Amino acid sequence: MAAKKKQGKPLVIVESPAKARTVGKFLGKDYVIEASVGHIRDLPANAAEIPAAFKKEKWARLGIDIENAFKPLYVVPKEKRDQIRKLKQLVKDASVVYLATDEDREGESISWHLVQELAPKGETKRLVFHEITKSAIEESLRNPRSINEHLVEAQETRRLVDRLYGYLVSPLLWKKIRPRLSAGRVQSVATRLVVERERERMRFHTAEYWDLDGTFQGEGSEPFNAGLVALGGQRVATGRDFDPDTGQLKKSDGEAPIQLTEQQAKELTERLTGQTAEVKSLEQKPFTERPSPPFTTSTLQQEAARRLRYTAQRTMRAAQRLYENGYITYMRTDSTTLSDEALTASRALIKETYGADYLPAAPRVYKTKVKNAQEAHEAIRPAGATMRTPESLAAELGADERKLYELIYRRTVACQMLDARGQRTTLQLEIDDARFQATGRTFEFQGFRLAYAQPTEEGDASGDRILPNVQPGDGLEVASLEAQGHQTQPPARLTEASLIREMEARGIGRPSTYASIIETILARDYVFKKGSALVPTFTAFAVVNLLDRFLNHLIDYAFTARMEDDLDEISNGRQDRLEYLRSFYSGNGRPGLKDTLDRVEKDIDPREVCGIPLGNNESGELVEVRVGRYGPFLSCGESRVSVPDQTAPDELTLEKAIELLIKGGDGPRSLGKDPKTDLEVFVKIGRFGPYFQLGDPDQLDGEKPKMASLLAGMEPDTVTLEEGLACLSMPRSVGTKKTEEGEDVDILAANGRFGPYIKWGKETRSIPEGESPLTITLERAVYLLSQPKARGRQSRQPKVLVELGEHPETKEAVRILDGRYGPYVTDGTTNASLPRGESAKDLTMERAVDLLAERAARAPAKKKKTAKKATAKKKTPSKKAGAKKAGAKKAGSTKKGAPGDEQTAKS
Numbered sequence: 001m002a003a004k005k006k007q008g009k010p011l012v013i014v015e016s017p018a019k020a021r022t023v024g025k026f027l028g029k030d031y032v033i034e035a036s037v038g039h040i041r042d043l044p045a046n047a048a049e050i051p052a053a054f055k056k057e058k059w060a061r062l063g064i065d066i067e068n069a070f071k072p073l074y075v076v077p078k079e080k081r082d083q084i085r086k087l088k089q090l091v092k093d094a095s096v097v098y099l100a101t102d103e104d105r106e107g108e109s110i111s112w113h114l115v116q117e118l119a120p121k122g123e124t125k126r127l128v129f130h131e132i133t134k135s136a137i138e139e140s141l142r143n144p145r146s147i148n149e150h151l152v153e154a155q156e157t158r159r160l161v162d163r164l165y166g167y168l169v170s171p172l173l174w175k176k177i178r179p180r181l182s183a184g185r186v187q188s189v190a191t192r193l194v195v196e197r198e199r200e201r202m203r204f205h206t207a208e209y210w211d212l213d214g215t216f217q218g219e220g221s222e223p224f225n226a227g228l229v230a231l232g233g234q235r236v237a238t239g240r241d242f243d244p245d246t247g248q249l250k251k252s253d254g255e256a257p258i259q260l261t262e263q264q265a266k267e268l269t270e271r272l273t274g275q276t277a278e279v280k281s282l283e284q285k286p287f288t289e290r291p292s293p294p295f296t297t298s299t300l301q302q303e304a305a306r307r308l309r310y311t312a313q314r315t316m317r318a319a320q321r322l323y324e325n326g327y328i329t330y331m332r333t334d335s336t337t338l339s340d341e342a343l344t345a346s347r348a349l350i351k352e353t354y355g356a357d358y359l360p361a362a363p364r365v366y367k368t369k370v371k372n373a374q375e376a377h378e379a380i381r382p383a384g385a386t387m388r389t390p391e392s393l394a395a396e397l398g399a400d401e402r403k404l405y406e407l408i409y410r411r412t413v414a415c416q417m418l419d420a421r422g423q424r425t426t427l428q429l430e431i432d433d434a435r436f437q438a439t440g441r442t443f444e445f446q447g448f449r450l451a452y453a454q455p456t457e458e459g460d461a462s463g464d465r466i467l468p469n470v471q472p473g474d475g476l477e478v479a480s481l482e483a484q485g486h487q488t489q490p491p492a493r494l495t496e497a498s499l500i501r502e503m504e505a506r507g508i509g510r511p512s513t514y515a516s517i518i519e520t521i522l523a524r525d526y527v528f529k530k531g532s533a534l535v536p537t538f539t540a541f542a543v544v545n546l547l548d549r550f551l552n553h554l555i556d557y558a559f560t561a562r563m564e565d566d567l568d569e570i571s572n573g574r575q576d577r578l579e580y581l582r583s584f585y586s587g588n589g590r591p592g593l594k595d596t597l598d599r600v601e602k603d604i605d606p607r608e609v610c611g612i613p614l615g616n617n618e619s620g621e622l623v624e625v626r627v628g629r630y631g632p633f634l635s636c637g638e639s640r641v642s643v644p645d646q647t648a649p650d651e652l653t654l655e656k657a658i659e660l661l662i663k664g665g666d667g668p669r670s671l672g673k674d675p676k677t678d679l680e681v682f683v684k685i686g687r688f689g690p691y692f693q694l695g696d697p698d699q700l701d702g703e704k705p706k707m708a709s710l711l712a713g714m715e716p717d718t719v720t721l722e723e724g725l726a727c728l729s730m731p732r733s734v735g736t737k738k739t740e741e742g743e744d745v746d747i748l749a750a751n752g753r754f755g756p757y758i759k760w761g762k763e764t765r766s767i768p769e770g771e772s773p774l775t776i777t778l779e780r781a782v783y784l785l786s787q788p789k790a791r792g793r794q795s796r797q798p799k800v801l802v803e804l805g806e807h808p809e810t811k812e813a814v815r816i817l818d819g820r821y822g823p824y825v826t827d828g829t830t831n832a833s834l835p836r837g838e839s840a841k842d843l844t845m846e847r848a849v850d851l852l853a854e855r856a857a858r859a860p861a862k863k864k865k866t867a868k869k870a871t872a873k874k875k876t877p878s879k880k881a882g883a884k885k886a887g888a889k890k891a892g893s894t895k896k897g898a899p900g901d902e903q904t905a906k907s
Contacts, residue, residue: 205247
C-alpha cells in the first residue's frame with residue numbers, strides 16, 4: 001500500500017522580510033512564513049521584459065491590449081524570479097496558503113497577483129490585520145476571507161490608467177519640449193500646484209508700510225508691548241490690506257486704511273513721545289482649544305515635516321519599519337477612527353499618567369474629513385491593547401523610528417484628553433489720536449497640551465502672555481516708541497508638507513502615494529529643493545504650459561479628484577472597471593485620451609509652450625525664458641544666453657534677465673591668442689558655469705574646440721590669457737615618481753568633473769580645497785599619493801563605521817562600512833546601501849538584517865558552474881548554428897524604454 005503523503009505546514013505570505021519575522025514570532029514553528037518582497041509582477045518596464053510570444057503585438061510596449069478588454073500583460077521582473085521559484089515550491093508543500101499582505105487596495109492586488117502566478121492547488125485564504133500583534137493575527141486566522149475582487153479591480157484600474165496616461169502623454173512632451181520627460185496622472189497635477197505657487201510669486205509686487213511699536217508700563221507692573229492699529233479713528237494698513245498682484249491697497253466698500261510712510265511714522269513718533277497713554281478698554285474672553293485627531297497618513301507626513309523636518313519619504317520608511325515590527329498600526333490610512341481597544345488603552349494611560357481630571361467622561365470620536373475614507377479603517381496609533389511608552393522602547397528603535405513613534409504616541413494620547421481652557425485678553429490704549437493694541441493669552445487648564453502642545457504657539461508673541469491688570473481710564477507711562485518699516489512678502493513656496501496638505505484638500509491622489517509622487521517630481525527635475533521649499537524648474541513651467549493649454553482636463557484639479565471618486569466606486573462594486581477604462585481611453589460623450597492626443601498634436605507650437613515671458617526691454621523686444629533640448633536659456637531678438645541650472649523662476653526678474661543678455665550679448669570675451677596655435681582664447685559662460693575655449697568651431701572645420709572650466713577663485717571678468725592657457729594646457733606634468741619596477745611615471749595635475757586632482761598611473765588623489773593644480777609641487781603631489789584614497793575602487797579597505805555584531809540567523813559578522821557611494825551594511829556576502837536619510841550610528845541590527853534580506857532577494861540568480869568536458873578536438877560550428885546564435889543575440893538587444901506613468905508606493 002502506498003505511503004500517505006505527509007501534510008505540510010500552513011504557509012503565510014507577507015510583503016517584506018521584516019514583517020515575516022515579526023509575524024513569525026507570534027505564529028511560531030507551526031507555520032512557514034515567507035515574504036513576496038513587494039510586488040511580484042507588473043507591466044513590462046522596457047522592451048527586454050516583453051515575452052517573445054508578444055513582441056510582435058503592436059500593443060506589447062504599452063503592455064495593455066486595448067482592443068481586447070484592456071487585458072494587461074503582466075511579467076515577473078528578472079530580480080523577482082528566484083523568489084517566485086521559492087514561493088512555488090513552498091506552495092506545493094503547504095497544507096493551506098494564507099495571503100497576509102497589507103489590507104489596502106495595493107496589498108489586495110499583491111495577494112491576487114500571488115494567486116495568479118503561484119496557482120496554488122490547495123486551499124487559499126486571505127488574512128488582514130491592521131496591526132502586527134498576537135491578538136490581531138489570531139483574530140484574522142479565526143476569520144479569514146477570500147480576496148476582495150472589487151478592491152483588486154480598483155487597484156488594477158489605477159495601474160492601467162497610470163500606464164495609459166504616462167505612456168501616451170509622455171511622447172508628446174518628448175516631441176514638443178525635450179526628450180526624457182514624463183507625465184503622470186498625479187505627478188503632473190502636483191507639478192502644476194508647485195508651478196502655480198511660483199507664478200503667484202512672480203506676479204507679486206512688494207509694498208512698504210510703516211507702523212509704531214510702543215513699550216508701556218503701569219505703576220508696579222511689568223512693561224509690555226503694543227502696536228499702532230488706528231490713527232484719527234482710521235485703521236492703519238497691515239500686510240493683508242495690499243493686493244499681491246499690484247502692491248497697491250486693496251479696494252474695499254468701506255473706508256480705506258491709512259498707509260503710513262517712513263516720514264509720517266517718524267513724525268508721529270516724535271509727536272507722541274513723552275505723552276501718557278490712557279487705557280480705553282480691557283476685554284477678556286474665554287477660549288477653548290481642542291486636540292487634533294489621531295494621525296492619518298497625510299497628517300503624519302505633514303506633522304513629521306513640521307516638527308522633525310523629515311521628508312515624506314523618510315517618514316514613510318520609518319513608519320513602515322514601525323508597522324512591520326509590530327509597534328504601530330497600519331500606516332497607510334485616511335481614517336481618524338480609533339478602535340475600542342485603542343480607546344480603552346489610551347484612557348487607562350491618561351488616568352494613570354495625568355490623572356482623572358484630564359480624562360473626558362466619554363471617549364472622543366473623530367469623523368474622517370476625507371471623502372470615501374477607506375482601506376485601513378483605523379488611525380495610526382501605537383499597536384496593541386496597552387500603549388508602550390517611547391521611553392520603554394528607546395533601546396529597540398533607531399533614531400527616526402524613536403522620534404516618529406513618540407509623535408504618534410503623544411498625538412494618540414492627546415486626542416483623548418480634555419480641551420485646554422484659558423482667557424484671551426485684548427487691551428487698547430490711546431495716546432492723543434493714536435490707538436495701540438496688545439493681545440495676550442493665558443491658560444487656566446492645560447488639558448491635552450500636557451501631552452501634545454502645538455509648536456507654532458510656543459514662539460507666538462500673543463501666546464501665554466500675561467497683560468497687566470488695569471482698568472479703563474488708567475494712565476500708563478510710554479517707555480519707548482519706535483517707528484517700524486515692513487514689506488509685504490510673496491506667498492510662501494510649497495514644502496512637502498504643504499503640498500501634501502493641498503493635494504489632500506483637493507482630493508488629488510491617495511495619501512499612501514504622496515511620498516512617492518514627491519520623489520518622482522524631484523527625480524524628474526521638475527522640482528528642486530531650496531532648503532525645505534519646493535522650487536519648480538523652467539522645464540516644469542513648459543510642461544504645465546502644454547498640458548494646461550491643450551490637455552487641460554488631464555491636470556484639472558476637479559477631474560483628478562473625480563477620478564479618485566470613480567476608483568472608490570469601482571472598489572465598492574458600484575462601477576464597472578471596463579466601462580471606466582473605455583470612457584477614459586476612447587471617450588463617452590466627449591473625446592477620450594487617444595483621440596484628444598491625436599487632435600492636439602498638430603496644434604501645439606513648441607515655441608509657444610516652451611516660452612516663459614518676462615517682459616519687454618527698452619526697445620520693446622520680448623525677453624523670455626525658453627526651454628530647449630539642452631535646458632533653459634534666455635531669448636531676446638537674436639540674443640541667446642544659457643540660464644544657470646537651479647535658477648529659481650521668481651528670482652529671474654526682467655532686470656536680471658536683461659543684465660545676463662547684455663553680458664551674453666557681448667559675446668565671448670577674447671583674452672588674446674595662443675602663441676603655439678595662433679587660436680584665440682575665449683572666456684564664456686555656459687549652463688554649468690564659466691569656462692575657457694580655445695578657438696572657434698568655424699576656424700576648426702567643425703571640430704569641437706578644447707574647453708576648460710575656470711578654477712576656484714577665478715572670475716570671468718578678471719581672468720588673464722596666461723590663466724586661460726594654463727587651464728587649457730592641463731593635464732600638467734608635475735614631475736615623475738618611480739613605480740615598484742623602477743619605471744619613472746609622470747604625475748599629472750588636472751581639473752575634472754569633481755574638482756582638481758592628481759594622477760599617477762591608475763592612482764588618483766583629489767587636490768585639497770585652497771590648492772591649485774597649476775601650482776602644486778612634486779613634493780606635495782608625492783605626499784598626497786602616499787595617503788589612503790578616500791573613495792574609489794582602488795581605495796584601501798573601506799573604513800568600518802559600526803560593528804553591529806553577529807547576524808541572528810547566519811552568525812556572520814554584520815558591519816557598516818564607509819563605501820564609495822556612502823555607508824552600506826554587509827555580512828561578508830551581501831552588501832546593502834543605507835537608504836537616504838538613515839544614519840549609520842542609529843542603524844539597529846534588526847534594520848540591518850532587513851536591508852540585507854531585501855537586497856539578497858533582489859539579487860540576480862547565480863549561474864551554476866558546469867565542469868568543462870575534455871575534448872580531443874574543438875568542433876567548428878555550422879553556419880546554421882552560427883546564424884541561430886547571432887539571431888538570438890540580435891533579438892535580445894532591445895532599447896530600454898523610459899517609463900512615464902506613476903510609480904507604485906510599494907516595491
